[in-house]
Amino acid sequence: MSRRRRLALLSLAVLLLAGAGLLHWLLQPQRLTPALLGVAGDALGLEITASGVGEYRLRGTPQLIVRGLVAREPGATTPLLTAERVFISVPWSTLRARGRDLTAVRLELDAPVFNLAAFQHWLAGRPPGETRIPTLSDGIRVDAGRVQGDGWSLEGINLRIPHLAPDRPLRGQLQARYQSLELRAPMDLAFHLGRLGKDGGLGLAGEVTPAGKDWRLPLRLRLSAYLRQAESRLDRMILGAHADYLAGAVRQSFALGAAGPVEFADGLRLRAGAIALRGRDAMPSLDATGDLGLDDGLLLDWRGQLANWPTAWPSLPPPLGRSTSALPFALAYRGTADLADIAHLRLQRDTTRFDARFRLFEVMDWLDALQAGSGSPLPPLSGRLTAPRLEVSGATLEGVDLRLDDPALPATDTAP
Template sequence: MPEMPTAAPARRSRKRIAIVAVVLLAAAIALRWVSQPSQVSGILLGQVGKALGLEITASGASEYRLRGTPMLVVRDLVARQPGAAAPLLRAERVYLALPWRTIRAAGDLLEVERVELDAPQLDVAALQAWLATRPPSTGPMRIPTLSKGLSIVSGQAIGAGWSIERLSLSAPELHPQRPLRARLGGRVLGAGVQVPFDLAATLQRPALARGLGLSGGVEVQAKDWTLPMRIRLGALLHSGDDGLGLDRLRLGADARYRAGDTDLPFVFGLAGPLRYRDAALTLAPLGAALRGKDAIPQLDANGRFAFGEELRLHLDGVLAQWPEAWPALPPPLGQSKSPLPFVLDYAGPGDFSGDSALRLQRDQTRFDGRFRLPAVLDWVDANEGPLLPPLSGRLSTPRIEVSGATLEGVEIEIEDDATPATAVSTPATTPPLQ
């Protein structure tokens, strides 16, 4: 009589079948979960946000691809510092393509194929607040490699009293040890002016204290005048407790001042350290040089510049000579050929429509007054008009000859009303010397 099979093999067979069924069910659930791009993007954005100390979400439709070079697209991205009222960054679309070796390296390898941002909006104040919370770096900054480059379109950066609109940036590649070449475009808005720009940029290496070069077209556009120019800029990137900016800045420009029928070409240069901190852009101390013909003076000056909610400018320099195209200076200023030291101070809208304070001196004759640049430029451009420019102030001189008489200790008040100036102090009068 043959032996009956034991129950143990049957139980083992049923157990194997159950395990296989559970594995297949888990695989089906995993495939279902992986097939939802929002699940994958949520995990990835969560990991990135945790590493950066940010809350990063994407409420729009997401896409990803695993074949070939893995790719992820997220839409309606928002990144904010935890507890902050304003997001640091928004973007309608973010595209990221990175090879499998980067994924397997789990952060040890920073090789990316391409990054694209559509309509990003950067809040500069929120960015600076987040940067202030980041721990200090103990080593050199790690720069990723972008083998197929970077693209930003329709971007916006928002500061206090200014913004950059229609910002675009394109770079064919990015490598930590190679020069970075890019194209920048956009328009700066603020303080009564707008400044469209289209520039070619070259960075010696993508790191701080490395050389930066910019060249291309910039145009300052105010209500009644424009200033198109071709610029060339060289500097070193800077980041420190005094803000972000440029060291050893050297800027040269071929420019034209245009207002109505006026078209005045000239060249100018600026030098100094450029900083952005506390919602203000500053260049201090600065050196400036201006060269031109006809109505454009030749001057050299030192001073400082600040641009935030308003524009502030201080220049202390020398006019080499009074331009021949300007109406002649009254005596005794016009009788001397000496250079004219000057001090100029301005605080107001970025189109220079506010009041400027001017101190002008030649030999022992001195003028202290105030004027508005648009009115003075109209006076310079006019074929006919009053002898004196539209300004107000006080002229003082130790001696002046008028109609055969010598006036000593003269002070003249000048009013901006096209009426003749009068001598208000003439302590002594002597006949002319024979």
């Protein structure tokens, strides 16, 4: 072998060894992971780092595991997303496409924490254009996740999406727990979206259990609507639910229906919707229209008609109790989501009118005590009853103007 050939072979061997050494150095997790996160961060306008030791596999379908992930806007103090572990599996064709193809196999997130305010700030600064949705042939799994809102959070999020693809139906299962200062609500819901990334039909079905300090309200519900994403609105929303109000030994069952447009850009708000409640015993049956909202508290503003006077309520004196006329009402509430604040009620039959201010659960406790034959005969409320005539204990009262004042309630405010 000539000297020139030997030198060429030696040079080639050195280059191969150097290349192999460089490749080995680059593919070490402590170097490969930051490089890949840097590429992803540059594409999204985010600083993405990982504090834990990463893992990767290149045989077959490439896989990457990132631990201690933190994603934030450059210079921001609050991360948009953190996660204890992120697993992603991506085919070689996607890696070779360098961003032109957003096809992956699977994405898994362990204990992610998603800050809604930070996400909205980042989203507002993104350049205009259509958001690209990736394809995940083996879907998404989220375990022990959390979404932090303003004064509320979703805790213990377990999400399963078996398949994700743009412009295709999206199905999945969500388990989580809504939490605020005064209310918690575990949920287990199956969901279906007609077209991912575009307007289309939305369906929800499952169980939600709002609960306060001394009560629970298990709901078994179904919801259908047409989702308009850009307007953050549900059109043609129809909700049906069966529920049980539970407080100590008290159990009140009822059915609830609602229909109308729902806005969810800032909280939830059913505007000018139709509401139907079908109860028994102390739970009334009614039909109403109005608003129902949940943001930094609960809003009720209903006007409608009671179907009848509930059997568990105190009997109405004649001639009011003998009348079969309609029972129009107006109900308003603005306060904490656990219904602990003051509600306003206006109720009328014929020429008799009743205006009251009260706390719902105090009145329900009074009704329970009254049924048990104990407690005060006067309800815990402030209000006014006016009637041209009432018959009480065999006596006929003309021009009745009765005022009740509960000292436990604060000074009066505007009634509905």
